[in-house]
Amino acid sequence: MLSNLFLQFTHIELLISYPVKDLLTLVKKDPRFTVKTLNDIYFEDSFVDESVHRLIMNTVVNWLYERGENPDAFVQRIIDRCAAFEGVPARSVLRSYLPYVSQFYATKDVRQLCLDIIPKRYPLLTDPKFLRREVVDGNRKEYFSFRFDSPGMLVTNPMRWFNGLVQIGPILLDTPPYEHMEFKAAQTSFIEALENRATAEMRDDGFVYVNGRAVGKNMTFGDCLEENGLEWEFDAEKKMTCVKALEDVVDEKVGAVLIHKGCYYGAPAAIVFFDYKADVVAPEPFNKLMSAVVKQEFDSWKPIQKAQEQLLEGLNDSVTVIYYKSDDSISVNSKHLMRNVPARILRNLLREYTATGREEYENREFKRDPAICMDPLRPNFESRLNRVIAHINGTDDKDGNVSEGVKKYFEIERHRRGGFRFVPKCKIIFREE
Structure with a gap:
């Protein structure tokens, strides 16, 4: 470690x-x-x-x-x-x-x-x-x-x-x-040092070519030691073949120096x-x-x-959603999201989704619920669903002020007339308290 x-x-x-x-x-x-x-x-x-x-x-x-x-x-x-x-x-x-x-x-x-x-x-x-x-x-x-x-x-x-x-x-x-x-x-070997940013070709003449230029030459570790006036205790290692860089090799796109002139690569x-x-x-x-x-x-x-x-939050593969009965509200990862009728719509949806995995829903299912649409003649469910979507997306008031939203965890898509789809983006842990 x-x-x-x-x-x-x-x-x-x-x-x-x-x-x-x-x-x-x-x-x-x-x-x-x-x-x-x-x-x-x-x-x-x-x-x-x-x-x-x-x-x-x-x-x-x-x-x-x-x-x-x-x-x-x-x-x-x-x-x-x-x-x-x-x-x-x-x-x-x-x-x-x-x-x-x-x-x-x-x-x-x-x-x-x-x-x-x-x-x-x-x-x-x-x-x-x-x-x-x-x-x-x-x-x-x-x-x-x-x-x-x-x-x-x-x-x-x-x-x-x-x-x-x-x-x-x-x-x-x-x-x-x-x-x-x-x-x-x-x-580090000459090839490894190129970091897959260029292709090297080793030819029979003992030189290494990149883009047609001779940028390296086969030498020995002993040559490196002699060049710098250094002693080495292991004679066998002095005979090891290295590639001496004859010039810098620079990445064409970002300017990183991949190969440094004068360095012996692949040394012991x-x-x-x-x-x-x-x-x-x-x-x-x-x-x-x-x-x-x-x-x-x-x-x-x-x-x-x-x-x-x-x-860490973005990497996490789950989100916790809680419906609080005491104040008719919903929180996501301990942050308040919505309350009252919009909270009840999302609660009903999440009840079904976490129990069965169902993602497709019909508007009429919610219109029949008196806790969501009290007037069966004028249910006005579409506008209420729009409020839920606005909270999820981050637009949370009539003036269009934008809050953080939670659409990185889940969304609601109104993909067809008379129905909508719940789109989870991670594991959802739902409970009521």
Whole structure:
């Protein structure tokens, strides 16, 4: 089981940036998105398994592509939002740093310490280590290596997400992001990195072509190590074939960088190069985090919480409708909808529907009910039914003022003369009290 921390950042960005109706198209892409799943990635101190992590991250990327949006820009928005301390799950972040608080107040370089504790904060990385660390002209130049036991287990292409996760670290401790970081090698294969946005062709000449251009070349992991002046303890892995990117490959529609020039794809381990100014210290690295925790106890978190509740409600596959005998009214999911004659019409309809599943009704059935039409000579049922439909659709008074309505759960269609159809859109739980 994995911490949900970075999934929280992703989910919060979705809740802030997109209307709930759009997010429902995302969470309904796969039946494995359940209320429990959304709660697990929203609430602090929750955990998810690897399959859920992969489901969410891959689905988000594909959804963004379908919308014509750049996933790289999405990750950058998360980074920018953290820099502004907007929508940061502050308590979760602070709790993840608690074992290292004293170290950050004692360190001479906050950003280097952020890198040092990556293996401890993210234990999903296997065999993490620094291959070389040096200071040149006041800049730290460091090569960090790690691997996943099963490449792609958390997301098909983790490179952009890893970059975002690492950059967020120093930002949340009131220091600048790393000036430069890039993958020199990645376990992600060349094909996987294309994310089905382009087709690669590997030819006998040892080059990889995309759209007729030679954009990659078959090399070995040893070539990557030699190129960067790095040592490696496993000689057999040095002989492994990789594809070195000869140029960037950019998605033609959204501008996402799919392949990064100079990176060796399909390597036995990832190697990330950092080049950043040395000895950057924040006198009070946790001040902003503590302030964010306090603010979130008040009003700043409410819009995000509201969006989460709306998303859960939209995903829910049932609705509860209650008829209250005491005041002749009906509520839907605990919100008042209508009373008096319109409420009685809907009550009779739901009684029949929940008992038999019937959806087609005749006007005359209701005209004969004295509780609905007291004057049999002038029943005026059609206008009363119009009032029920108006409440359901959201127009709830004579002046045409519009309320929220409930037509996302059910509707009434006047599809023929003398009759109408009840159209349920989810499971309906009806009871009378």
